[in-house]
Amino acid sequence: QTVVTQEPSLTVSPGGTVTLTCASSTGAVTSGYYPNWFQQKPGQAPRALIYSTSNKHSWTPARFSGSLLGGKAALTLSGVQPEDEAEYYCLLYYGGARPWVFGGGTKLTVL
Amino acid sequence: QVTLRESGPALVKPTQTLTLTCTFSGFSLSTSGMCVSWIRQPPGKALEWLARIDWDDDKYYSTSLKTRLTISKDTSKNQVVLTMTNMDPVDTATYYCARILWYSSSWRFDYWGQGTLVTVSS
Numbered sequence: 458q459t460v461v462t463q464e465p466s467l468t469v470s471p472g473g474t475v476t477l478t479c480a481s482s483t484g485a486v487t488s489g490y491y492p493n494w495f496q497q498k499p500g501q502a503p504r505a506l507i508y509s510t511s512n513k514h515s516w517t518p519a520r521f522s523g524s525l526l527g528g529k530a531a532l533t534l535s536g537v538q539p540e541d542e543a544e545y546y547c548l549l550y551y552g553g554a555r556p557w558v559f560g561g562g563t564k565l566t567v568l
Numbered sequence: 569q570v571t572l573r574e575s576g577p578a579l580v581k582p583t584q585t586l587t588l589t590c591t592f593s594g595f596s597l598s599t600s601g602m603c604v605s606w607i608r609q610p611p612g613k614a615l616e617w618l619a620r621i622d623w624d625d626d627k628y629y630s631t632s633l634k635t636r637l638t639i640s641k642d643t644s645k646n647q648v649v650l651t652m653t654n655m656d657p658v659d660t661a662t663y664y665c666a667r668i669l670w671y672s673s674s675w676r677f678d679y680w681g682q683g684t685l686v687t688v689s690s
Binding site for chain 2: 458491493495497502503504505508509512514546548550555556557558559560561562
């Protein structure tokens, strides 16, 4: 069973910088896992932020960036705003007939 | 403008089969690189990827749910249908459909529906 692991929770101060990570039980995450990142606020559908490691959608604020860091996929928020308080999910692609797998989510608190 | 909307029963009984429809606009599922996925989220829990159907009718399923899921498309109606057999209370969740693009050697999830809550109870 493939498991994708994220930090359960993180806290950041307004204006600060925080990095969320996404690890695979199969080993190092590479660009071939095409990491996607999503933001979900209570009562809302997920919103796509980043695709294929580091590409932003047209609606993604500039303060969000994606990368690979130490064998994991990473989402960095720079200059955090109060409205960034949300749950963040990563999604990894395992190729062929194997499924996509979501991480367990990171609850980001802006305090 | 791309939109997706999920529809289906709000309540199903244990052992019944669930049928959900994703009706979309703003794109065609016959266009090369277009895909639609189903994802679910039990109350208070994480997202779970369920299934994907591609423009060429290739289909992919969650390993753990593969025996219970069927995904299909009706390109003329701009719809994707997911059926899940032998429903159980643990299948209570909000079910989402989302568009995926395979484009320029990238997998891109972009647009999501608002989700539909399905409760499994007798």
